[in-house]
Amino acid sequence: MRITYACTACGSTVTVNDAETKPSLVCSRCGAVTEIATDAIAWSGPGGEPAEVGVGEPRLRRCLVCPCTELFARKDFPQRLGVGIVVAGLAASCVTWAQRLLVPTFAILFGTALVDVILYLFMPECLTCYRCGTRYRGAAGPFEGFDLETHEKHRQQQARLAGRASIGPPASPTP
Structure with missing residues (x-):
């Protein structure tokens, strides 16, 4: 599985090959480490039955970069x-x-x-995270196509968080 994501520390685009075999993702520019949760990838053997880690086909359960469980399938085309x-x-x-x-x-x-x-x-499909935009090429998972309602939910959440960050911390009351 090949993933492309924006580093949470420096914002640069990072591409990682064979991400399913790594315990963490490391930014090539700033060295920031993103730990991969152990439950993020499930392994399935022939016939779809569960398999040991590293054996069979990796199937995503959630995003490896952020804790979002909502991903969508799309064509991997610019x-x-x-x-x-x-x-x-x-x-x-x-x-x-x-x-x-x-x-x-x-x-x-x-x-x-x-x-x-x-x-x-003829274009292959890739999975994309609604929350952080990470793209997963060569990954399988139980995810459907793009859903505007889910996208809008995450877009509004990011707008609210950005609004709170621009306001700053609440002022302390003066006696």
């Missing part, structure tokens, strides 16, 4: 590249439409849609 493909297809079809070339316009639009479908079918 969103900016996907938007770039769609925008390029739209721009090219607008040019051909302005020149009144009907067949090339629709050929470009259908070609862009075909590229999108092919990428969707």
Whole structure:
């Protein structure tokens, strides 16, 4: 399993290979150590029955970086590249439409849609933590697709915590 996360100490992006075999995650920039909880990964053997640690397939139960148990499955594809493909297809079809070339316009639009479908079918999935955004490639777990309600819950929680941090500690009463 390969994970990519933001270091809680310095904020730099850290990538760790074979994270399921390590007792902790270490930031390559600042050296901050994040301990991995022993119950975060379950091992399953053939047929799905429980197996010993290090034997069988690792299955995530929760995030390795934060204590969140809510993760979602998504396609492991850069969103900016996907938007770039769609925008390029739209721009090219607008040019051909302005020149009144009907067949090339629709050929470009259908070609862009075909590229999108092919990428969707062949891109692997990864798991992403709602709370900290850690991505798990090559990991399995009992997690479903993106849920806007769960995302909004975690987004609002982060906004409240950031608001409290900006206010500062409560003032002590003066006698």
